[in-house]
Amino acid sequence: AEPSSYSDASVVFRMTKPAVLVLNEKTAHVIQTAFQHADYPDIKGEKSVRFLGKIAYGLKNIHIGELTIENTTVDLKEDDTIDIGIQNVSASFQGTLSYGYVGGWLVKLIHSIDFEIESSIDLQINVKLLSDDGRVIVDTSDCYLTFHKLTLHLQGDKDPGWLKQLFTNFISFTLKLVLKNQVCKEINYISQLLADYVHETSANFLKDGDIGVDISVTASPAIKANYIESHHKGLVVYQNHSGIFHDSAFTPSLLTDSKMVYFWFSGQVLNSVALAAFLDKRLELTLSGEKLKEMFEIEELKTQQEIVQKIFRGASYNDSLAKVWSLDPPQIILQPEGTIVKSSVAVELSVPLQGEGPPSVALYFEKEVTVTVQASYMQKNLYLHHSEAMIEIKKLKRAAHIAVNDETLKHILEKIVSVAGIREVVSRFERNISSLLSSKGLDHFDIIDPEIVTKKGHLILQMDFGFPHHLLVEFLKTTL
Numbered sequence: 462a463e464p465s466s467y468s469d470a471s472v473v474f475r476m477t478k479p480a481v482l483v484l485n486e487k488t489a490h491v492i493q494t495a496f497q498h499a500d501y502p503d504i505k506g507e508k509s510v511r512f513l514g515k516i517a518y519g520l521k522n523i524h525i526g527e528l529t530i531e532n533t534t535v536d537l538k539e540d541d542t543i544d545i546g547i548q549n550v551s552a553s554f555q556g557t558l559s560y561g562y563v564g565g566w567l568v569k570l571i572h573s574i575d576f577e578i579e580s581s582i583d584l585q586i587n588v589k590l591l592s593d594d595g596r597v598i599v600d601t602s603d604c605y606l607t608f609h610k611l612t613l614h615l616q617g618d619k620d621p622g623w624l625k626q627l628f629t630n631f632i633s634f635t636l637k638l639v640l641k642n643q644v645c646k647e648i649n650y651i652s653q654l655l656a657d658y659v660h661e662t663s664a665n666f667l668k669d670g671d672i673g674v675d676i677s678v679t680a681s682p683a684i685k686a687n688y689i690e691s692h693h694k695g696l697v698v699y700q701n702h703s704g705i706f707h708d709s710a711f712t713p714s715l716l717t718d719s720k721m722v723y724f725w726f727s728g729q730v731l732n733s734v735a736l737a738a739f740l741d742k743r744l745e746l747t748l749s750g751e752k753l754k755e756m757f758e759i760e761e762l763k764t765q766q767e768i769v770q771k772i773f774r775g776a777s778y779n780d781s782l783a784k785v786w787s788l789d790p791p792q793i794i795l796q797p798e799g800t801i802v803k804s805s806v807a808v809e810l811s812v813p814l815q816g817e818g819p820p821s822v823a824l825y826f827e828k829e830v831t832v833t834v835q836a837s838y839m840q841k842n843l844y845l846h847h848s849e850a851m852i853e854i855k856k857l858k859r860a861a862h863i864a865v866n867d868e869t870l871k872h873i874l875e876k877i878v879s880v881a882g883i884r885e886v887v888s889r890f891e892r893n894i895s896s897l898l899s900s901k902g903l904d905h906f907d908i909i910d911p912e913i914v915t916k917k918g919h920l921i922l923q924m925d926f927g928f929p930h931h932l933l934v935e936f937l938k939t940t941l
């Protein structure tokens with residue numbers, strides 16, 4: 462049986478090796494930031510030296526000069542760690558060395574001399590991904606520095622010969638220790654910040670008003686030879702009530718590794734979103750004026766225009782309006798042919814009685830609509846293509862003055878809904894969701910060749926991407 466982490470995850474994220482390599486392009490940038498933000502504490506000490514007695518010394522305001530990184534490699538170790546190698550970090554450190562003789566009478570003659578240290582370092586960081594209370598913990602404690610070179614330059618000619626050899630190994634020893642602690646600590650700090658930042662950004666992305674998705678992880682992310690995969694609850698939260706849970710039947714074989722990133726959603730997530738949207742009164746709209754005219758004057762009703770006139774009795778479309786709303790939460794069924802949406806919808810048409818004045822209800826009908834929708838995402842827009850719909854009018858009421866028999870009315874209304882009504886509703890979803898996605902900053906991402914795939918019971922978003930520079934800049938700016 463699959464380990465527990467799969468069964469109660471209804472959202473799964475998979476990043477394959479190619480994506481890790483793209484992100485690795487910026488590892489150097491993050492490491493550079495770590496070196497530059499690490500603070501190097503002052504170091505003091507005393508050392509007794511033959512013939513000279515005790516020497517007190519200290520290194521002060523150590524700071525990093527220029528820093529270059531030759532290249533970084535990344536390797537995924539199955540069920541273990543993400544091994545990051547950073548070769549040939551060449552860094553120079555400046556600071557002030559002060560030293561003096563601790564004589565019997567405790568007088569300290571303190572000299573201070575500026576120093577510069579040139580170093581070339583390799584880093585090896587074997588990252589573990591753990592989880593704690595739904596959050597991903599990045600453990601980079603497995604962090605090693607190897608020094609290729611560490612040369613000390615003392616300022617100017619004030620360098621008395623003995624000072625150099627006395628201090629070189631002392632300074633190189635302590636600096637190695639300080640660097641290792643500080644740089645690795647800073648790398649751990651930044652990595653965890655990065656993980657939290659990605660979590661916050663994703664959670665915010667999946668939130669709109671009172672509707673959100675709980676993406677806390679259900680277990681530690683899995684590291685495989687060719688991908689990293691995280692498993693999330695995917696519980697829809699509406700006004701702080703979170704949805705109920707069913708088995709979500711994720712198995713790794715549902716995803717391939719031909720694309721850089723995969724977002725897997727179980728069908729229940731979309732159904733919970735549909736329920737929340739219904740409760741949040743988002744599944745309703747009004748039509749009037751031009752939109753209404755378009756609907757009642759479609760080509761297919763050319764020969765029925767005098768009947769249509771009996772409905773409006775000379776009133777203008779601008780003074781009339783049709784309210785459309787869902788009577789129940791829509792049911793969403795994911796199938797290979799697309800997203801099947803079953804909804805029961807009410808329509809109420811109000812028209813001014815004597816052709817003017819306040820509109821009053823002229824007709825009201827309820828219908829069951831089943832439509833299959835295929836989604837695609839291109840040029841930063843979502844496109845929804847819908848199939849021929851199945852429409853069944855369940856209820857029809859008309860005002861007494863409408864002298865049109867029910868059969869004819871039903872025929873007209875079915876025509877309007879199937880030809881124009883559904884198109885109108887779908888295109889509003891397209892516009893609203895596209896603007897929601899861009900308001901979340903999706904169009905800042907360099908998404909390449911996104912595919913929206915529906916299978917029985919689940920939805921997969923798979924795509925390649927270019928490095929999200931803006932995200933890293935944003936992160937480094939806001940957090941450091």
Ligand SMILES: CCCCC/C=C\C/C=C\CCCCCCCC(=O)O[C@H]1CC[C@@]2(C)C(=CC[C@H]3[C@@H]4CC[C@H]([C@H](C)CCCC(C)C)[C@@]4(C)CC[C@@H]32)C1
Nearest residue numbers: 783785800802806830834836838878882883886887890911
């Ligand atoms: C008298 C006057 C009469 C007038 C009558 C007028 C109207 C009444 C008639 C009918 C109304 C009711 C029937 C209409 C039903 C329409 C149903 C409908 O669109 O569901 C759609 C609602 C949106 C929804 C759920 C659907 C399919 C795919 C989903 C998308 C797949 C991918 C996309 C992601 C956001 C991807 C992001 C991009 C990636 C690549 C990063 C998703 C999840 C957004 C939401 C999409 C179904």
